[in-house]
Amino acid sequence: MNRARVILVAIGVLLLAWGVFVLFDSVRPARIPGLALWLGAAIVLHDVVVAPIIFAGGILIRRAGHRLTGTTVLVVQGAIVVGSLISLIAVPLIIAQAYAPNNPTVLPFDYGARLGAFWVFVAVTASAVSAVLYARTRRANERPSSRQS
């Protein structure tokens, strides 16, 4: 195990060094600070903005849903996550349309309308699944237990 670890780390350091060499070999030094800024911004954006929002969102959802079954809360959380992931793909498309070159075959759709429709679809699906789960739980609770009666 330890030998494998040393080999992996050694290979990794070589590949990393090669990548850094390729970077400085192909990109003008004046552009490097901009790249460093974007790398740092990516970390900050995740650790200081995205992750705390997810944390706070999770707490708020669990508080709001304290009367619901755990599965329903999970369905709602899952729906928000999937909608957010698609938004992550779709919002750049919408912004890019403002910058896009005059080429009607690039970014041809009305992505804003499609994103709205997708959120509606996600909300309807999550509600339907929650309703089915709720009905199933209730029937199970109302049914007299065969063992106890």
Add this chain to the structure above:
Amino acid sequence: MRRFLYEAQRALASPVRNPRMATVIGRLLGAAFLVCFGTGLYSHMLQEPAAWMRFATRPEFLYQVTQGTHIVAGIACFPLLLAKLYIVFPDLFAYPPVRSFVHVLERASIALFVGASLLQITMGLLNTNQWYPWPFPFRQVHFALGWVLVGLLAIHIGVKLPIIARHWRAHEDEQEADHLVDAVPPERSRNAEAVRLWGERGPGGLTGRLLAYIDETPPRRENRVSRRGFLATVAVGAAAVVGLTAGQTFTPLDPVNLFGPRKKGLGPQGVPVNRTSAQAKVADAALAAGWVLTLASRGTERTFTRAELEAMPQTEVNLPIACVEGWSQMATWRGVRMMDLANAVGADAETSFHITSLEQRGSFRQTTMGREYVQDPLTLVALELNGQTLDLEHGYPARIIAPGRPGVLQTKWLSRIEAIDA
């Protein structure tokens, strides 16, 4: 500081945030990274080949598949990377922040790994949208970061190997919370550590109220349900981002291509366009009455008008145009075989060619075609597309179409084809 780190870890504790889950998501993410790296490297070599490199020309859809896979795997990295970061997020608040010099290096490598991964997939995504908001060149940085990331991946696997090995398979005893960080108590109630840190009464003021608020939040449901729910969410999320975009290259998904930057069949003559004649500023030269294609080899130079090219034996081929940006489109092309033109200027089978466009600027104004493509019977100087005269946007008067090459090498608006002297 210590209190802050401790409370952050305690508040963030979750049955989902454990080493088994990090291993499960991590190996999928690692596989996606390697697929992206391999297909990316292949694409890079095709575009910037060393003189000795030879490439496979069959199957003719090879590049369509490798580059389509590159983009699909890259998009799948969004849910996988975010899930991975979610799982390991409490590690950010590890106490003590640094234990030794090696630990400093490890944390620095993780920071670079996270930043470079996020930047790499974001750059790739925005490139497919032809949107470049950053102050550095895309191609060079994306390529260099690819090497940086495989290196950091190897280091990361090396560092975490004991944990990965321990959690590669699920264990029965893992049903109980098994947190990433030993300091985090599995139960949410205050324990001896908290009492020692805060005193009996606990923290006061805003901090205390905030922590109490978090503590009062109903706990997550049973661990196993939480974990399954998490994995199901990641799976549905990955299926959604891939399924709703991959239709731009994968025909069966075309009907649900809701968020792809391209649409199959949409464009002049049913084929999308990457670089328009207006962007390339070629319309005047391409539509000029005196246009000729010049072929040159070892001092022999011949020119062909479009009528002369049309008078030569014509071949019809079905070949996809496949772009680095991940879209592809099957089409029927008709024109003169490249090898017939090479023979017409007396070039032998060992000759590679420089191919030059009418474009005055642009990084792919001149490209190199290796002999394996020149000699392939499917490689054409195309004059027609899908049964019509080639549209100006598709390279009129004549363009290259060859099997298994990226779209940027399928040179449009041809001007000159010149043998490279060996």
